[in-house]
Structures are given as C-alpha cells and as structure tokens.
Amino acid sequence: MSIMRPELIMKSIIPVVMSGIIAIYGLVVAVLIANSIKTPAADFSGFLHFGAGLSVGLSGLAAGCAIGIVGDAGVRGTAQQPRLFVGMILILIFAEVLGLYGLIVALILTTKI
DSSP, X not given: XXXXXXXXXXXXXXXXXHHHHHXXXXXXXXXXHHHTOOSSOOHHHHHHHHHHHHHHHHHHHHHHHHHXXXXXXXXXXXXXXXXXXXXXXXXXXXHHHHHHHHHXXXXXXXXTO
16 A cells, blocks of 8 residues: 555554454453452353453454455555545444454453352
8 A cells, every 4th residue: 555555554554453452352351350350269250251251252353354354455445446445444343343242242241240
C-alpha cells in the first residue's frame, strides 16, 4: 500500500489495530481468572475458568482469522478502488464482534464463581 497509494497508508492499518483488540480481550479474561483463583479450588471453578479461557480463545482465533482474510483482501481492494473502504470496515466490525461474543461469554462464566 505504501508503494502504490501512500496517501492511504493510515487507512490500511485499521485491520492490524482491530486484531490487536482481540488480544486485549484475552488479556482481560486472563487477569480476571488469575484474580479469582483461590487455593482450595473446587472442580466447578476450575472448569468454569477453563471454559472461559476456551470461550475467549477460540472466538478470538475465529475473529482473528476473519479479520486477517478480510483485511488482506480489503486493503488490496482499497488500493485499487477507494470506495471499497467502507465495505471493508463494515465487514471488519462484524468479524470483531465474533471476538466480543467470546469475551461476553467468558465474563459471564467468570462471574458465576
């Protein structure tokens, strides 16, 4: 993008920023789980922590794959036709919501303890 259309370089960074937000979701859940661990832990709380980690992890993986595919095709398409930028952003938002759903489920699971 920086060679073909240098004026669009900041617009092409948006998919990278959105994938970084997915990593923050995992960090938030990891901190919540680490703070709620007690020494004589019951099996129930261990399985809840495991489920919360799986929830945010697998949904983050799916969202990251979707953001990567859409970001690659969208940045290449925006270089050729700048009107594709709005469509790329909309699809990226829908892909980001996949990770947000996993975060919400993980938050619900960690508050059940």
